[in-house]
Amino acid sequence: MSETIEQDLSAETRYVAKLYARLDELRAEKVQQLGRTRAQGAVGSFQNMSERDSFATLYEDRIAQLDAVEDRLVFGRLDMAGHTDTPRYIGRIGLSDEELNRLMIDWRAAEAAPFYQATALNPRGVRRRRHLMLKGRAVAGIEDDVLDETWLDEGHTHHGEGALMAALREKRTGRMGDIVGTIQAEQDAIIRSALPGAVVVQGGPGTGKTAVALHRAAYLLYEYRERLKNAGVLIVGPSNSFMRYIERVLPSLGETGVVMSSVGELYHGIHAVPETNRTVARIKGQLSMAKVVAAAVRNRQRLLAEDRTVVVEGTRLTLTRGMVRNARERARHTHKPYNQARETFVKVLVGDLAEQLRQKLEESAGQSSTSDRSYLPQEVRESWDVRVALNLCWMPMTPQKLIAELFANPHLLAAAAPKLSEAERDALYRRAESPFTEADVPLLDEAAELLGEAEDPQAAVHAAQYQRDVENAEAALRNMNTMLENAGIDGVVTAEQVAGVNQETSARLTAADRAVADRTWAYGHIVVDEAQELSPMQWRLLVRRCPIKSFTIVGDIAQTSAASGASSWAQALQPFFGDRFALEELTVNYRTPAQIADAAVRVAQAAGLRITTPQAVREGDWPPVLTETTPPRLQETLLEALGEELAFSAGGLQAVIVPQDLLSATRAAVQAVYGDRVGTGSGGLSQDIVVISARESKGLEFDGVVIVEPQQLVAEVDGGVGDLYVAMTRTTQRLRVIHTGQLPAGLEA
Numbered sequence: 001m002s003e004t005i006e007q008d009l010s011a012e013t014r015y016v017a018k019l020y021a022r023l024d025e026l027r028a029e030k031v032q033q034l035g036r037t038r039a040q041g042a043v044g045s046f047q048n049m050s051e052r053d054s055f056a057t058l059y060e061d062r063i064a065q066l067d068a069v070e071d072r073l074v075f076g077r078l079d080m081a082g083h084t085d086t087p088r089y090i091g092r093i094g095l096s097d098e099e100l101n102r103l104m105i106d107w108r109a110a111e112a113a114p115f116y117q118a119t120a121l122n123p124r125g126v127r128r129r130r131h132l133m134l135k136g137r138a139v140a141g142i143e144d145d146v147l148d149e150t151w152l153d154e155g156h157t158h159h160g161e162g163a164l165m166a167a168l169r170e171k172r173t174g175r176m177g178d179i180v181g182t183i184q185a186e187q188d189a190i191i192r193s194a195l196p197g198a199v200v201v202q203g204g205p206g207t208g209k210t211a212v213a214l215h216r217a218a219y220l221l222y223e224y225r226e227r228l229k230n231a232g233v234l235i236v237g238p239s240n241s242f243m244r245y246i247e248r249v250l251p252s253l254g255e256t257g258v259v260m261s262s263v264g265e266l267y268h269g270i271h272a273v274p275e276t277n278r279t280v281a282r283i284k285g286q287l288s289m290a291k292v293v294a295a296a297v298r299n300r301q302r303l304l305a306e307d308r309t310v311v312v313e314g315t316r317l318t319l320t321r322g323m324v325r326n327a328r329e330r331a332r333h334t335h336k337p338y339n340q341a342r343e344t345f346v347k348v349l350v351g352d353l354a355e356q357l358r359q360k361l362e363e364s365a366g367q368s369s370t371s372d373r374s375y376l377p378q379e380v381r382e383s384w385d386v387r388v389a390l391n392l393c394w395m396p397m398t399p400q401k402l403i404a405e406l407f408a409n410p411h412l413l414a415a416a417a418p419k420l421s422e423a424e425r426d427a428l429y430r431r432a433e434s435p436f437t438e439a440d441v442p443l444l445d446e447a448a449e450l451l452g453e454a455e456d457p458q459a460a461v462h463a464a465q466y467q468r469d470v471e472n473a474e475a476a477l478r479n480m481n482t483m484l485e486n487a488g489i490d491g492v493v494t495a496e497q498v499a500g501v502n503q504e505t506s507a508r509l510t511a512a513d514r515a516v517a518d519r520t521w522a523y524g525h526i527v528v529d530e531a532q533e534l535s536p537m538q539w540r541l542l543v544r545r546c547p548i549k550s551f552t553i554v555g556d557i558a559q560t561s562a563a564s565g566a567s568s569w570a571q572a573l574q575p576f577f578g579d580r581f582a583l584e585e586l587t588v589n590y591r592t593p594a595q596i597a598d599a600a601v602r603v604a605q606a607a608g609l610r611i612t613t614p615q616a617v618r619e620g621d622w623p624p625v626l627t628e629t630t631p632p633r634l635q636e637t638l639l640e641a642l643g644e645e646l647a648f649s650a651g652g653l654q655a656v657i658v659p660q661d662l663l664s665a666t667r668a669a670v671q672a673v674y675g676d677r678v679g680t681g682s683g684g685l686s687q688d689i690v691v692i693s694a695r696e697s698k699g700l701e702f703d704g705v706v707i708v709e710p711q712q713l714v715a716e717v718d719g720g721v722g723d724l725y726v727a728m729t730r731t732t733q734r735l736r737v738i739h740t741g742q743l744p745a746g747l748e749a
């Protein structure tokens, strides 16, 4: 019997309706349970409140997860050999009916893997793979891969013209979407690789590195939930606009418990600005800066220039250089961080001075005095003179103060960094109140490591509160069964689930809140995107955040533009991973049409850049369009060209990528014509025109790109073509180049 496409579509729509009905049912159930739990009110003790909150969180989370998977809930179906009557439907989550019959399989489950991995050569038991394209809740398109030729002999039909192509043709929105329905086999193999160790994913532009990295995070959280739920996963990207661009992908895959951070936000409480001075970025990125920071910390422990008199309660005492040296040695011998070692330093000197004070008091009172002298250390400690003298020798220190002062005081830097040349030290000079840059973040972290916590009068209060919270949570868990009965919930939520949520909540509190705030937090896994940009010092910081060194590292060496970035993976990773990392390569460009990708490759090759040349999946309809103009007519030409490009992209997202120097003038000119339609980064749906620098465009993509003055893009990064290469490969459809002078080699018509 051969079905028409209409019959097939309606049969699939009926099954999909059943899945959505089940989703609605589960959602309604959870909403009802949440309402009942909230209505309970806080009866009596804090314990009940805590229990109630645990349930409320459980239900709220589940509702949020069920809401997040609404769009394209199901996208695949597998007909397997030997299971003729029961196809497997593959979707964003697993679903079962009330009798626990499985309706849909989570895409990350092992049984779903053949959906991504089966090929005609190695069908892995799959007879037919079907992609379902949904419009709302109806199946609007079907694409089949028949992997077993006898399938057709049995009278089955197959349909379709390419789920992947359809996905790639969609208009860009300014936010990255998931690719869960069309993950390709080479991508899937990386996504499902095991948790331990470091995996490096090298791939040219548009090969899906970011997509793979995010889907891998979702996979790891599913497959290794037990191991990761308490430690959490950290995702690091190059800039805040990049983080905004990717932030919806994981929630749409049902995962919310990850920490996402740009490199500028990795030190809690500091919002670092980009480092625009390439010389400074290069110097501060070197691994030897760790030694400079260590010396800066050590130099903050000073000896006295000469013996010093201090007055305690009217008695004159002498603080000698020898006493300070001795106390400093004893403190250093504790091998504790600076601020904790300072406690030893203070204790030793207070003891010595108290002894001196006792002797003086006894001398003046005569031998007969037997009065209690136990209060003397306290008096010494409270003396203003003593405090000043001790601070002079060993001041309590915060990382911010240490780093700010190091670069604002040439003599401090000269003492800490004798190996830097004078010119290099001059380049690092800046005023103490200047904002911290991304290059300072690892230095702050290094300083924090060596300084330890400065004394925080609130710390004891926080610790006590935390202890109370833990005890309350434990008590709440002990009473869970009673609570289950009271809430009238039986069998729907198990005690284990609630316990799990409590752990998860604290994990999320820790992973998403505490992990962010706690510099010493050890993550279970770190995903690094655009990893080629990281300096050795930034790597050092990241490895400290994941001591077990479980990493997914994605990037493209050819796209490096940071002055301190990598020129080879082996070289960049050697100091931290040795040769213990697996290198995987992605080879297909899903974004940029071949005609444009080839032009970008010519530019890169003309400049001698070593690139891997991915194969573009689409030929594209347009070659790059080059428009020459004169400097006085530059803005005018740009606006004309932009008008034409917008007509082509018709509702898509259009970027104008300009050299840093022209950024604000260009943005103003474009805004004067297009007003609110113009954004500065990945703004989202309301803005369809974006004016940005090449650096900001890293990792993003647009339906059309206009590049202004390519030669200047090259000049502003010391003649490297990496940024131009990045800019040219951001488009999914059209590329327009506007120039006033000579074009960079390889770009000429």
Ligand SMILES: Nc1ncnc2c1ncn2[C@@H]1O[C@H](COP(=O)(O)OP(=O)(O)OP(=O)(O)O)[C@@H](O)[C@H]1O
Pocket: 164, 167, 168, 177, 178, 179, 182, 183, 184, 187, 203, 204, 205, 206, 207, 208, 209, 210, 211, 212, 556, 590, 591, 698, 699, 700, 701, 729
């Ligand atoms: N299997 C796939 N199915 C559908 N779309 C895909 C697939 N793989 C990649 N894409 C799409 O291709 C585009 C490029 O992917 P992505 O941004 O992850 O590439 P990248 O390698 O990180 O690029 P770059 O290094 O240039 O920033 C995205 O729109 C992504 O959704």
